[in-house]
Amino acid sequence: MSKARARFYRHEAKLRRNICATRTATMKCPSIRNLSAAVALAIVNFVHPAAHAADALPTLHANPSRTSVSGLSSGAFMAVQYAVAYSSSVVGLGVIAGGPYNCAFVNIGGVVTCMSGEPSGSMSLAAAEGFASVGQIDPVAGLAKFKVYVFGGTKDRYVHPPVVAATRDFFQAAGVPPRHLAYVNKMPAGHAFIAPAFGNACGTNAAPYIDHCPENGKGKNYDQPKAILEQIYGPLNPPADTLSSIVQPFDQSAFAGDGTSMDSVGFVYIPRECSADASGCAVHVVFHGCRQGAQSVGSDVYASVGYNRWADTNRLIILYPQAVTSQPIPANPEGCWDWWGYTGPTFQVQSGVQLSAVKSMVDRLTAPK
Template structure:
């Protein structure tokens, strides 16, 4: 099918394209910073629908416990055994998927050694949390690259130790490729030419009413390789969550175009979903972070959470679930 990048009303006003209905499968997720915390939440809440996750500069499920001060402190006093027990309790109550579904996941973790915002202890705690549910052989933890708080690439961005927009850095290291290959296994080499697919801006309000009131943008992005345009049968889905101030309002499509996923998507038939958060300013979310401490929703970390549920509906659209 043909997918237009955008549409216009008769009056000439912009109207985002609906997210296309597809029949893709093998869904995975990754995220950076607030997107990493959000990816962990999504992974726990909807583990039955995922095969794995990539977590860059993020921490343990529900470690903020609904407190912005705990979140700002990097969850430094997180009780991992207690959070694992809480996860099991929520699973038993049907608030998140059964924890047994996590056991088959493959997880790739990253923290740059020069990251001034997310401390080593925070990602170490996440590794301990995963150990309660996922065999050690299925978790890879990369924590020896001299990178700052950033999405590392080997071809685009700032200096590797920079703390600057768009928080994508040329570190001589392809994080997107590493995490995708860890989650999915051996992949074909990435494309080295111009993008072969289409980056489509789609309407997020279909999945969450009045999204900007709840920390999500009116539109998001999806990258569709040419080989997946005809319905997506046999294609995979990867959900890539940006970090704070990497959203459409701050950097437009810089993360969706340059984080490194699309070149792998082109050669391996992977549809990449880039949901978009939005600022609620001046408070409670001025930097367009994902809700991983409860700024919008007390149910932010369970299946009933507004943002999590919206992303799941997007994923379901792409997989025909």
Template sequence: MAFNFIRAAAAGAALALCAAGGASAAVNLPALKIDTTQTTVSGLSAGGFMAVQLHVAYSATFAKGAGVVAGGPFYCAEGSIVNATGRCMASPAGIPTSTLVSTTNTWASQGLIDPVANLQASKVYLFSGTLDSVVKPGVMDALRTYYNSFVPAANVVYKKDIAAEHAMVTDDYGNGCSTKGAPYVSDCNFDLAGAMLQHLYGTLNARNNATLPTGNYIEFNQSQFITNHGMATTGWAYIPQACQAGGSATCRLHVVLHGCKQNISDVQQQYVRNTGYNRWADTNNIVMLYPQTSTAATNSCFDWWGYDNANYAKKSGPQMVAIKAMVDQISSGGGTTNPPTNPALPAPTGVNTSGATASSMVVGWGAVSGAASYNVYRNTNKVNALPVSGTSYTDTGLAASTSYSWTVRAADANGAEGATSAAASGTTLAAPGGGATCTTATNYAHVQAGRATQTGGYAYAKGSNQNMGLWNVFVTTTLKQTSPNYYVIGTCP
């Protein structure tokens, strides 16, 4: 049964009394066994904007994916409070999505954020309540459009059919679904945390609906990682018993970011304990990390418009650096960084190479029973950004007259890999045309390699200035170098 506002407030007061009377002193964040390939992030409102910032800027860390509730595109505010409260909340028609995509690509090429290619295999879950009067649904529509440039459409779920106000939605706790107000958690008969986590991670064990062990909650010392900058001296985490220090399990990590006016000082532990995340964490060995802002932060918000630092959206932003350091610390207990394995899947056989050009090679193999997809490795490095559904893959961007070696692994529906195949070798052809070289790659890769330039979100061949189309990781172009620093669109004979 839904909690009404009075009951929710009473529950919050009870939690506050519990925290004041029985909580132990904050501890240093422990080092746990975390599979760092399984780290994800989500957030509501300001936390949603911050989740996007972390997902994009630290895409090597959060490559698995992100969940966003009532957030918006990366760098939406462009350092302006006017933009933040205007186009990024109330007037989404003014959001310059193509400019934000261009900024993302530029910063990635400059090393200010991680390479956008890391986002190609990400899962993204988006939620917007139809009644949201704080961050209008059109802002989330713009976020969906923004992600179109980096994440395959099949990897994105966008749920926007629930009549919810501005809140984290649950199926059994909080205000009425159409209510806007503290603690900004609403009972809409929908388990948003569960839907989000199951999209990010795949099939999960049923959640724990019983009372969760009090000892699984810890208050940790955030001042290990940051002092001031709008961050509190302590944060919170939920650590399932199997994941606690000294345990044998290797666990996953999900970072949860509260919205404005939702930190511990504002709503006590209601966001930490009653948003539904921990029930799923408990039965699926997922550690939940809840960084906290302080009351010194503007409206207790995470910095998504520059109130603390002009570099707020980059890897160098103080709050960004701090949260990344928390992730690194809690993940430093010896967990694996390798993909999960499925010993039931045998190694693909018949791996071969064919169709060599000066810059590409086709790798083929025999089908494996039970495989949902395949991954291809060149000289031990995985080369396919997305799972390969067929039994061949064209590896591009290779150097002319160069020998390479490829192996293949089958993967199940959850991405767990089987045994590694025997290697197949191949040599690319010599550059044709008396030294002319053709390179087939994404427009993003061409710009990074100096074969093209970008302006206004489009890529242009260097020298000839031919328009190659959108500057992103999905559009592929073949460029022919006809003289030093001069490229044209075309093919080599």
């Protein structure tokens, strides 16, 4: 058995345990019989020794002009980098607890300022304009068309509110109009994705870095994947009660080799309709945070945050690329995405090893017929 396949088995073995462990008092722990067909199939496949080889990422011919991205923490910085570097093919993004483009290189104090200080959104825009002027990223004018969601929890101990505000300032300076820029900064959330039915209590700053928080005045939990995808794509169809497909592992080493601090296996959710005909489907890339890849939290992000249920009914393919811990070179002990240069000085432009790897994955999913 390959190491990649064995790792995937371990992730799926945690799936039911994680669901039960994070239920609130009003959420019952489901039996296998009562789980959705997709989750049940994932658990059954775990115990089957021939299941889930990490196959090649399929070529699907999805719409290349409707790609979007989102992420938490280092994944939020990465989402910003991807969107800025490839703005001509990106329509929008969701930024959860992350700072502006090239933040660590343009602000005195570097990483510390970009987590707990007051970085400058306008300086980040100037950096993007400089890279665009020499052809290292797409023209900055493309940012103005974006639909943007920016979120920061008031109880986030890792990325402080002024950092998130600088991300808002960056996109405002880039010309994104107010109606296309959602800035959510009043929720008492910790450093986490906000899932409607999974994770820690609101305000928690701990693994798996997924919280569930009540939505004020609505009598239900906040659904962040819905908020992000609706901000980018407009009104959505209701989410699926039962998924039409399952999350699939794929061979990420085909895109990212040694020195990238990326795992050998990535994950993708492809709704059944998109498997049959992806021409009307779009790709949304979800970047996990530090200590939040599958290596650290198993299936929690790719199975439980809640993107897949919205993807299933809205013709969206969800790509979950994976960073991994690495030492001593590159020095990435927390399994973060590179937003400060541990893979080299070109981490924030199209030639950066992580950005180019993920773009190659998106290109595979959106290849022309």
